[in-house]
Amino acid sequence: MLYPIGIQNFEKIRKDGYVYVDRTALIHRLATTGTYYFLSRPRRFGKSLRTGH
Numbered sequence: 001m002l003y004p005i006g007i008q009n010f011e012k013i014r015k016d017g018y019v020y021v022d023r024t025a026l027i028h029r030l031a032t033t034g035t036y037y038f039l040s041r042p043r044r045f046g047k048s049l050r051t052g053h
Contacts, residue, residue, distance in 0.1 A: 004018035013020055030037060 002016070002018045004013045004020070007013055007018065013017075
């Protein structure tokens, strides 16, 4: 099973056989239920890994 770590090109993910999970239906359900949700993320998620910044 190939995970697309670091790959941001959707065409490459699909053509090269990487795992892709479409969560569109889940997002729609969360947005239309009228309930509050707390969506957390790991510390430093999305931060640059370069040193010195």
